[in-house]
Amino acid sequence: MSSTFSDTHDDQNIEESQEIKRGRKESHVWDHFFKESLGRGHYSAKCNYCTQKWSRGRPEILKTHLALYCQEIPLSVKSEYMELLATGSTAANRKQKTNTDSSAEIDINRKDKIDQALIRFFVCCGIPFSTVNHPYFMDFVQSLCFGYNPPKNDALSTTILNKEITIVLKSIQENLKYEENLTLGNIF
Numbered sequence: 001m002s003s004t005f006s007d008t009h010d011d012q013n014i015e016e017s018q019e020i021k022r023g024r025k026e027s028h029v030w031d032h033f034f035k036e037s038l039g040r041g042h043y044s045a046k047c048n049y050c051t052q053k054w055s056r057g058r059p060e061i062l063k064t065h066l067a068l069y070c071q072e073i074p075l076s077v078k079s080e081y082m083e084l085l086a087t088g089s090t091a092a093n094r095k096q097k098t099n100t101d102s103s104a105e106i107d108i109n110r111k112d113k114i115d116q117a118l119i120r121f122f123v124c125c126g127i128p129f130s131t132v133n134h135p136y137f138m139d140f141v142q143s144l145c146f147g148y149n150p151p152k153n154d155a156l157s158t159t160i161l162n163k164e165i166t167i168v169l170k171s172i173q174e175n176l177k178y179e180e181n182l183t184l185g186n187i188f
């Protein structure tokens with residue numbers, strides 16, 4: 001009886017510590033923003049480095065601002081958030097439709113790979129993002145891989161696109177790092 005109690009207690013501790021860890025990870029991004037409470041755990045945000053404001057700050061949007069769009073951010077902070085955006089899973093942030101059928105679910109890493117191939121195809125071939133939720137497109141994709149649910153149009157054009165932009169920028173930086181005698185010029 002006492003061991004049952006202690007097991008339950010341990011589980012509770014693990015859950016609590018996970019909760020704290022998750023909380024810390026989320027709040028870490030807020031170190032770079034001035035926030036004012038809107039109630040119910042929501043906050044307005046103002047960037048500490050530039051003049052950008054959000055009436056409601058969402059961690060995903062704030063992370064993207066730090067990684068890609070802030071013009072005044074210190075390079076070390078920018079690099080940290082670029083790394084986070086490039087390596088973080090986008091699939092984990094999305095709600096899955098097929099929770100009931102776990103056998104058909106595909107691995108998160110595989111989902112990220114497919115998402116990446118999808119965004120490259122959409123951007124490089126100039127396909128409108130709205131196509132991703134067209135029933136015929138869904139049908140086509142799921143005939144190839146039943147366990148894969150294409151992302152929603154807004155996730156494709158924000159989270160997944162931003163992740164791919166970060167990966168491309170990081171790869172350009174990586175290539176330029178070892179080049180010597182670089183010059184800037186216009187090509188006419």
Ligand SMILES: [Zn+2]
Nearest residue numbers: 047049050070
């Ligand atoms: Zn900023």
